[in-house]
Amino acid sequence: MRFLHTSDWHLGRSFHRVSLLDAQQTFLDHLVATVRDREVDAVLVAGDVYDRAVPPLAAVELFDQALHRLADLGVPAVMTSGNHDSARRLGVGSGLMGRAGIHLRTDPATCHQPVLLSDRHGDVAVYGLPYLEPTLVREEFGARTADHTAVLGAAMDRVRADLAARPDGTRAVVLAHAFVIGGAGCDSERDITAGGVAAVPAALFDGVHYAALGHLHGCQTISERVRYSGSPLAYSFSEEHHRKSMWLVELGPGGEITAERVDTPVPRPLARLRGRLDDLLADPDLDRHAGSWVEATLTDPFRPHEPMAALAKRFPHVLTLAFAPDPTGDDPLASYAERLRGRTDQQIAEDFVVHVRGTVPDPGERLVLRDALDTVRADAVGAERD
The missing domain is CATH 3.60.21.10 (Metallo-dependent phosphatases)
Known part of the structure; x- marks a missing residue:
């Protein structure tokens, strides 16, 4: 069959x-x-x-x-x-x-x-x-x-x-x-x-x-x-x-x-481009992405003037733009988002307890946090499906 x-x-x-x-x-x-x-x-x-x-x-x-x-x-x-x-x-x-x-x-x-x-x-x-x-x-x-x-x-x-x-x-x-x-x-x-x-x-x-x-x-x-x-x-x-x-x-x-x-048919290829704006606009190797949906991440130390408009002239289907300046050696601590990357909701909640109280949750408190998170997820799923 x-x-x-x-x-x-x-x-x-x-x-x-x-x-x-x-x-x-x-x-x-x-x-x-x-x-x-x-x-x-x-x-x-x-x-x-x-x-x-x-x-x-x-x-x-x-x-x-x-x-x-x-x-x-x-x-x-x-x-x-x-x-x-x-x-x-x-x-x-x-x-x-x-x-x-x-x-x-x-x-x-x-x-x-x-x-x-x-x-x-x-x-x-x-x-x-x-x-x-x-x-x-x-x-x-x-x-x-x-x-x-x-x-x-x-x-x-x-x-x-x-x-x-x-x-x-x-x-x-x-x-x-x-x-x-x-x-x-x-x-x-x-x-x-x-x-x-x-x-x-x-x-x-x-x-x-x-x-x-x-x-x-x-x-x-x-x-x-x-x-x-x-x-x-x-x-x-x-x-x-x-x-x-x-x-x-x-x-x-x-x-x-x-x-x-x-x-299956592909409506448009995807491209994730990263670099300084002038480099992205001038690099001949990027010509192949002229028809792609583009995600651009600019690494310029300062935000260029109207970068999206400049990118759109070369990449008409650019959809997202982000900024991630190259490290200068004197950067402060990583951003909050970076510190959370890869951590579960349970780990984040336990970290918050440590931040507020100064001590880690005991096993009973961890179980309470887990049950609370599961209840919130279940309520959200149930509300969406009703």
Whole structure:
């Protein structure tokens, strides 16, 4: 059976205030053409269909058109909600859509109920796990702790129990939206940290033949059977070197996996330029970036006059401008932002306690801080999805 694995469409998202709707339409055209031309048997979309819980109408229309076109081809699709989606809104009408072969999996309580597909070698059970916010689904899964490993592990236990009750030889595919250990993140992914731990081990997916992952925006292979498709478009300059693509996955009769990357259209290349303004304007090696979306960081000791206007004459698609003067040797302490770089919310909160009180928090106080941070995150996620 041949699957097309994709994720993280983020329909409705812009790129530094530049609309990406046309680029997203081009991607969906490419997806439909790939499904048709490569004789795909099913499409897998592992979360973050939309960029926010209440997407703009134009994004909803894009999604609606894509669903109709897949249904017209007679190719089933299995789609799950991600941490950017409102699971309730995305799941509206899922029962009716399922009759047309569009299977929306947004309810954690039913994640062990697969979409059953079949080929000449037998059944393939496709399990769609929506994004599982630990503090919201802990009770549903009876997890001992409110963290990603506990709740995703409990969900996968339900999947394996259902699979064990099916006929021998049934192949299994699971969709999940999570941060798996070994994956490389980037700036455009929303933090899903809970309890100080965001990443989960790939071993959670043992027992299934393929895990189609979403959340991380770079296409990557955790193992032969555990892969991220990445986002089809770049959504931050940190993705400058990403090769955007989808996975075309062949599932053999005994669960064998072969996978091919199918590149997606690139609206514009990205370029991160750094240096003094005069150098950026004069360097002939930068001519290749005239048509790129540009992020410029100026290192001049003093801010030049109207630098954005000057840059735009050479780089018409410059989008962001930052200033980072070269060190002079007598700089004060690093900025507050630099001191926070790479530190978790928990570490920042504990540092604040030390700053105010002069002593580090004891284990009980650390637990109180962790619970408070988790509650705030859960309240924010719940408010966004309601």
